[in-house]
Structures are given as structure tokens and as C-alpha cells.
Amino acid sequence: MKNSPLTSILLAVLAISAVWSIISCMRYINNTRQIRQLQSQVAGIQYRQTAFQALVAETTEYGKTHPKIDPILESIGYKRNPSGAPATPNK
Numbered sequence: 879m880k881n882s883p884l885t886s887i888l889l890a891v892l893a894i895s896a897v898w899s900i901i902s903c904m905r906y907i908n909n910t911r912q913i914r915q916l917q918s919q920v921a922g923i924q925y926r927q928t929a930f931q932a933l934v935a936e937t938t939e940y941g942k943t944h945p946k947i948d949p950i951l952e953s954i955g956y957k958r959n960p961s962g963a964p965a966t967p968n969k
Contacts, residue, residue, distance in 0.1 A: 941947045
């Protein structure tokens with residue numbers, strides 16, 4: 879029995895398809911891992927941002943009854959000067 883060229887061509891196409899599938903699978907797994915890592919980093923950043931905003935809100939409320947904290951809030955840019963202009967942080 880002789881091997882026909884069609885069988886060899888189909889076998890080559892099958893091998894190429896299998897290799898391509900393995901490469902695609904590996905890329906998908908790596909991308910999924912990277913997305914999960916980035917999502918956890920984003921969640922951490924959002925948590926810290928929320929905590930910081932809550933701290934600023936509490937500090938602003940505290941500043942309403944204790945005006946000595948106003949210069950600190952002005953220096954970091956979270957309270958306006960009495961003239962109404964935004965405070966410029968010291969660099």
C-alpha cells in the first residue's frame with residue numbers, strides 16, 4: 879500500500895492545528911492569570927482610595943469645629959483659602 883499525498887497533507891495540517899491550539903491555550907492561561915493579578919491590584923487601589931476619601935471627609939468635618947487643622951488641609955489642597963482660590967500644595 880502506498881501512502882497518498884492527501885494523507886500526508888492532512889496529517890501535517892492536523893499537527894499544525896494541534897500546535898496552534900496548544901500555543902493559543904497557553905496564551906489564554908497566561909492572559910487570564912495576568913488579568914486576575916491586575917484585578918486584585920485595582921481592588922486594592924480602590925480600597926485605599928475609598929479609605930483616603932473617608933479620611934479626608936472626616937478631617938474636613940473635624941475642621942469645621944477645630945479650625946486649627948485648616949492650614950494642613952490647605953497645604954495638601956483639600957480646602958480652599960479664605961479668598962476662594964484653591965490651595966496650592968507646597969512642593
